[in-house]
Amino acid sequence: MTTPLLTLNDLRDRRGTFCLEIPALTLQPGGVYALCGSNGAGKSSLLRILALLHPPEQGRLALNGRPLLSEAQRQQGRQQVTLVEQAPLLFDGSVIENLAFGLKLRHITGAEQQQRIDAALSTVGLDGFGPRRARDLSGGESRRVALARAMVLRPRLLLLDEPSAGLDAATLPLFERSLLTLNREGTTLVVVSHDPDQPRRLGAEVLRLECGRLVPTTTETTL
């Protein structure tokens, strides 16, 4: 039996009056999951917990079967998990510097770094944008750079909060194909989307959140 990529048990996380409560959630290696739900259902909060950005108030998280209890373990885990937020932030500097940031932390330099950056920029339709200053980009371009910045890392788990919002009609199919390519190479995807057709296009298992709780739903299996 395959070890799950990430498991979440007995989660309870309160933020003000809102409470996220998930008894059990398992993400399998190579899976594609679409996290759906109305605004305020807790999708972004759940993504931040899955991204190991902050420990939940209560609950147990395990990555590759290993519990994540300490900050050091979570930091280790974040080498394999990457989140692209709904309104991503680009660091001051060029597009290349932004894309190289995580690669340098992983000691990926030289030709491989350049190759990954070029491929990712091409995937999101931003060929030639490398030297541009990141803060001068439009909102849509910034989102695409943030996507590329996550894609170059080839994480085991990629969490995307409404990734298609900044993409135009021509770039979207290209982008979804590259997500599926990443997935075939072993990256598990969790995608928050308000596009009702996206789960089907990605062949994703739908996880529906309502008022901080996962509710039963049908599973999309067709591409």
Next chain:
Amino acid sequence: MGFLGESLQHALTLILAFDAEVVSTVWTSLYTSTVAILLAALIGVPAGTLLALSRFRGRRFALTLLNTLMALPTVVVGLVLFGLFSRMGPLGVLGLLFTPYAMIAGQMVLATPIVAHYTVAAVTGADGRIFNTALTLGASRCRAALILLREIRFGIIAAIVAGFGRVIAEVGVAMMLGGNIRGTTRTMTTAIALETSKGEFAFGLALGIVLLTVALTVNLCLNLLQQR
């Protein structure tokens, strides 16, 4: 021309002629204040960042204490350090009293809370996504904090400039720990106080003009940085 006019003319002549005593005094001020602020930044910036990013019991008290320390009277700092550095004091053996090093130590004590306070404000006011973005790209919390500081560097420079403004214009610490010794510990502020009392009003005025120019430049820089 009256007394003030003549003094002003004499003061400007001293400045424009690069009078040796004026230059030496200005140099001592700038040297001690610059070293003090660099040391204060080494302590204040990490301390302020830690205080802004951490959540611990007593944090509110620590912030209140920091605010209180910002208003620390210079003579009190001078008094405490005088006790430490005096021959009978625990650090007397170092022989630091009435040297520029003692002045630097005192000015560092004055500037550190200011640098830390403005760092807390800059970090707290920073875009919360900076730290999380660095984390999610694989940075450690320490590395993420460094990235955050790089992103808000103008706020941090403003904190350091504010601290510099405080130490360049203070007189209590420089007088008590430096002793106003010509050529070694005489700063602009202590010289103004002493020379004016001796009747050398023009000399005091010359230093006053230089000090005012430095203070104005510092505040101009601060304003420009805060607008970025």
